[in-house]
Amino acid sequence: MEHHSVIIAGGGPGGLGVAATLEGWHPRFEGDYEFPSDEVQAFAKQNEANPLAFDPHELLERGHRPIEFYRMRHHPIQDAVPLDEWSLKFTKQQRADWIMLSTDGPGGLWNNVPKEQMTLGPAHWMELAHYPIGKFYEQTGRDRDLNSLVHRDDLVPYYQAFTEELGLNDHIKSGVKVTSIAPVGDDIDARFVVETADQSNGTTAKYSCDYVVFGVGPRSSIRxxxxxxxxxxxxxxxxxxxxxxxxxxxxxxxxxxxxxxxxxxxxxxxxxxxxxxxxxxxxxxxxxxxxxxxxxxxxxxxxxxxxxxxxxxxxxxxxxxxxxxxxxxxxxxxxxxxxxxxxxxxxxGGDPDYEILSSYEDLSFHAKRDNFRFQLNQLKVDQATFESIDVPGLYPAGYSAQGTGLSVIGFHAGCFLIAGDILRKSNLV
Ligand SMILES: Cc1cc2nc3c(=O)[nH]c(=O)nc-3n(C[C@H](O)[C@H](O)[C@H](O)COP(=O)(O)OP(=O)(O)OC[C@H]3O[C@@H](n4cnc5c(N)ncnc54)[C@H](O)[C@@H]3O)c2cc1C
Structure with a gap:
């Protein structure tokens, strides 16, 4: 059985942010930035060279939401921040041993939306911080407004360029469906067995791993x-x-x-x-x-x-x-x-495919409702790490984790909490 430290199920924006961080693209804060709270500001300054290294429970215990800590640096103002004014930067460090298994390629459900689908929010809200969408527009000669909606014909190539730019492609297997995530037996030195089916020929395979990132998205089980x-x-x-x-x-x-x-x-x-x-x-x-x-x-x-x-x-x-x-x-x-x-x-519409986790009984869910009639059950997680409160080593990514909004801007920053926790536990940060 092929073993990896981390298996990421799902190649959408949720999974890709974690993949990039595990690949070694670690955030740092630079320049003149300001958090609204003096306490958080002091905390950020103290940890700015390597914010992944501290335990975000320290923020939570002081009444601050760790996901906001990163979100505020990525989106400090309503409009897109010009590239040369970003205070969130990245340093390439050693990679962790991760692999992504996904039915679609990079971009997740955006690969299958209607041919003329536009986003509901501005371009920079769909962006993953490690590779700004403004940089993608520049590099590909696209003359676009970062504060305007994006056509899926720009968005899917952006997510594809993200994986290319950051060197993720060698570790992404697409056309592969994760059919089950279950605890391993006593004879194997790992935590999970992940079963898959190749979508082209039905061939099944098994992987073992220590951590699973569950990013199969909101439509993985179509109603x-x-x-x-x-x-x-x-x-x-x-x-x-x-x-x-x-x-x-x-x-x-x-x-x-x-x-x-x-x-x-x-x-x-x-x-x-x-x-x-x-x-x-x-x-x-x-x-x-x-x-x-x-x-x-x-x-x-x-x-x-x-x-x-x-x-x-x-x-x-x-x-x-x-x-x-x-x-x-x-x-x-x-x-x-x-x-x-x-x-x-x-x-x-659809729902997240929680059947994949059916080996775990009594998972705790949070019923998420928003003003725009999105309705789904999110897995309850530790708000400092996004680790499941029921299954150690399981990290819901994207919007199946409790405490995230139902949009890329709402959940992307969670990737730093997930990857940070895994990297700290693996002594890689
Ligand atoms: C029409 C439409 C418009 C939207 N507009 C916006 C918008 O404007 N702004 C916004 O922020 N959000 C929007 N959303 C919400 C959307 O959910 C997010 O943009 C984003 O795609 C969610 O990312 P994700 O990684 O959680 O899931 P997904 O993008 O769904 O990615 C998960 C991927 O996992 C893979 N997968 C599924 N099941 C399995 C399995 N069993 N094994 C392996 N891989 C699997 C699939 O490839 C799937 O695409 C929209 C959604 C839809 C449907």
Whole structure:
């Protein structure tokens, strides 16, 4: 069985930040920086050459959140900090023995979003600090505003360049699905056995390791629509681009941001849309109203205040069956209706795949809800290290860890807490 000190499951922004830090790209603070608290400022100054070396419990015990310690240096102000003014820098040190196993390549779920997908926030919010996105724009001749939204055609190449620039690629195996993370038996000198399946040929393999970084992301277990006939050829279980759907009449099933994106883009491409969702109108309208800072929600407000000739919205409704010839049965508050369509797009989201950890009984979860209707269970972790409170050596990365926001800017700084803890325990810092 191949052994590594650390196995990182998942190649999204969550896993990549930890990988870069374990590769030896250690943060340091430089120049004129200021933390809002004098106590934290003094602490930072004292540890600025090597902040990974101190135990962040020291901050926690004084009432400061360790993840904020790094986040404040990466994003000290609302707007992007010009490259020559960064106070967060990196020094290359010895690497730890890590390997990343991931279904997609670098960039995680951004590899599979719709072809024209934009982010919900500015470019610098999506960045991993070790390789600033401003530097990527400069190096690749992209004339872009760091405070503007990013197209996925810029973002995925950025994450790919991140792995290239920082020398991570030799340690990343993509096309590999982690199927189980479990405790080892007494006969092996390690903590975990990680089982995998090669996605191209199904070949299985086993690895052992001392630490696992669990970064499989929020969509690693796609929700299944509870309806008959989802295998009909006119049903797509993920949205890509209007050109991929022949015919005029499209039913979109969902109700979250991804379904909103699909329904609007198809509508604006000239299709006739029936948008079916389980939620009440008020909930959907609240999301639209609360999201008016985003261009595609401004467009939603426009569509709803217009004639809506090609956008039919069915609230508190659910599709019960997809039948032959494009016939779709829908349960509505007024009773069962049947419509005929050319294509169906199902966008009902997913959850982190905690089945992978099913060997561990009674994991403690924190039910995370945000104003924008993201809902998921996060694993409870030590807030100084992001180590699971239930499984020593297990570190949820990305947004499956309690105490992070549900966005890259919200969770990225956690990579320094995770890698720092592993490096300190491995005497590498
Ligand atoms: C349409 C859309 C728009 C979004 N917009 C924004 C935004 O604007 N800003 C923002 O900050 N966030 C946004 N998000 C949230 C998104 O979750 C984060 O941007 C980010 O991708 C999360 O990073 P992650 O590393 O936790 O997970 P992911 O990006 O999901 O990466 C995890 C990766 O792990 C791999 N994986 C999954 N299961 C396994 C397995 N069993 N074994 C091995 N590998 C596995 C897959 O390759 C997966 O892609 C958006 C999400 C969606 C769906």
């Amino acid at each position: 299944k629509l509870d309806a008959n006939g989802t295998d009909q050829s006119y049903v797509s279980l993920a949205y890509t681009h209007p050109d991929d759907y022949p015919g005029e009449r499209v039913i979109v099933i969902g109700g979250g941001r991804s379904a909103d994106w699909a329904a609007q883009e198809l509508h604006d491409a000239g299709k006739i849309i029936l948008y079916v969702m389980r939620q009440k109108p008020d909930t959907h309208l609240k999301l639209i109203n609360d999201s008016q800072f985003l261009p595609y929600y401004q467009r939603w407000a426009e569509i709803l205040s217009g004639e809506q000739e090609r956008m039919g919205l069915l609230y508190e409704s659910s599709v019960t069956a997809f039948e032959s010839e494009g016939l779709v049965a829908i349960s509505t508050p007024e009773g069962l209706v049947q419509v005929q369509i050319d294509h169906a797009v199902v966008e009902i």
